[in-house]
Amino acid sequence: MGTKITAEQIRAMKARREKIAALTAYDFPMTRLLDEAGIPLLLVGDSLGMVVLGYPDTTHVKLEEMEHHVRAAARAKPQALLAADMPYRTYESIEQAVATARRLQAAGAEAVKAEGGRAIVPQVRAIVAEGIPFIGHLGMLPQHVLEEGGYHVKGKKDPERESLLDDAQALAEAGAFAIVLELVTPPVAAELTQHVAIPTIGIGSGRDCDGQILVIHDLLGLWPWLDLKHVKPKLNAAEQMRAAVKEWKEGL
Numbered sequence: 001m002g003t004k005i006t007a008e009q010i011r012a013m014k015a016r017r018e019k020i021a022a023l024t025a026y027d028f029p030m031t032r033l034l035d036e037a038g039i040p041l042l043l044v045g046d047s048l049g050m051v052v053l054g055y056p057d058t059t060h061v062k063l064e065e066m067e068h069h070v071r072a073a074a075r076a077k078p079q080a081l082l083a084a085d086m087p088y089r090t091y092e093s094i095e096q097a098v099a100t101a102r103r104l105q106a107a108g109a110e111a112v113k114a115e116g117g118r119a120i121v122p123q124v125r126a127i128v129a130e131g132i133p134f135i136g137h138l139g140m141l142p143q144h145v146l147e148e149g150g151y152h153v154k155g156k157k158d159p160e161r162e163s164l165l166d167d168a169q170a171l172a173e174a175g176a177f178a179i180v181l182e183l184v185t186p187p188v189a190a191e192l193t194q195h196v197a198i199p200t201i202g203i204g205s206g207r208d209c210d211g212q213i214l215v216i217h218d219l220l221g222l223w224p225w226l227d228l229k230h231v232k233p234k235l236n237a238a239e240q241m242r243a244a245v246k247e248w249k250e251g252l
C-alpha cells in the first residue's frame with residue numbers, strides 16, 4: 001500500500017507542473033476503483049444530488065446526505081485525498097461553516113470544498129484555522145443555479161474576469177490549497193492559473209488549469225441523458241449496462 005496523499009502534496013504538484021487528476025466518487029466501490037487507478041484527489045461532490053439521488057440540482061442536497069456518502073467513500077480507505085462538498089446553505093456564517101466542516105471531517109472527509117470567493121473568506125479562514133484543508137470553487141457556482149437561471153460560462157466580460165482574479169487571490173490568501181474553476185472561459189482560467197500560487201482544477205475551463213476534475217458519471221457515460229460540451233465520455237457504460245442486463249434476461 002502506498003502512502004496517504006495530503007493537501008500539501010496536491011498543492012505542491014503545481015510547482016512541479018504535474019497535472020492534477022481529480023474525479024468525483026460517491027460510494028465505497030467507486031472510491032476504491034478510482035483510487036486503484038491512481039487518482040490523487042477524489043471529491044464526494046454535491047453533484048451526487050443529481051447523479052445519485054435524482055434531484056434537479058444541488059440546492060436540494062442535505063448535510064446528512066453528504067455525510068452518508070462521505071462515510072461510504074471513506075470506508076474504501078483511499079490513498080487519494082478524499083474531499084467533500086459543503087452543501088447549499090450550510091456555510092452561511094463562520095460558526096455554521098466550521099460546524100459543517102467538522103461534521104464532514106468526522107464522516108471521513110480529509111478536505112472540504114465550498115462555492116464562492118471574497119464573500120466566504122471569513123468562513124474559509126475559520127475552517128483552515130481548525131486544521132481542515134479547504135478547496136475553493138469559482139466560476140459557475142452550481143448552488144446558485146436558481147438565482148442565475150442556468151449554467152452559464154463565466155469570465156466573458158472584463159468586470160467578471162477581474163472579479164474572478166480577485167476572488168482567487170482572496171481564497172489563496174485565506175488558506176485554500178486549491179481552487180476548482182467551473183465553466184470559466186479558457187483564457188481567463190489560464191490567466192488565473194498564472195496569477196495564483198495554488199493549483200487551479202478546471203471543469204469546462206480549458207486545458208491550461210493545473211488539473212482537471214470531472215463528475216465520474218460523465219467520464220464513464222453513466223449519465224446518458226445530458227450532452228455536455230466539456231466532456232467526451234471514455235466509455236458508454238449506460239449502453240453496456242442495458243445490453244448486459246438484456247442479455248442476462250434473454251438467457252433465463
Ligand code: KIV
Nearest residue numbers: 024045046047180213
Ligand atoms: O459537485 C461536484 O461534483 C463538483 C465538481 C463538478 C467540481 O463540485
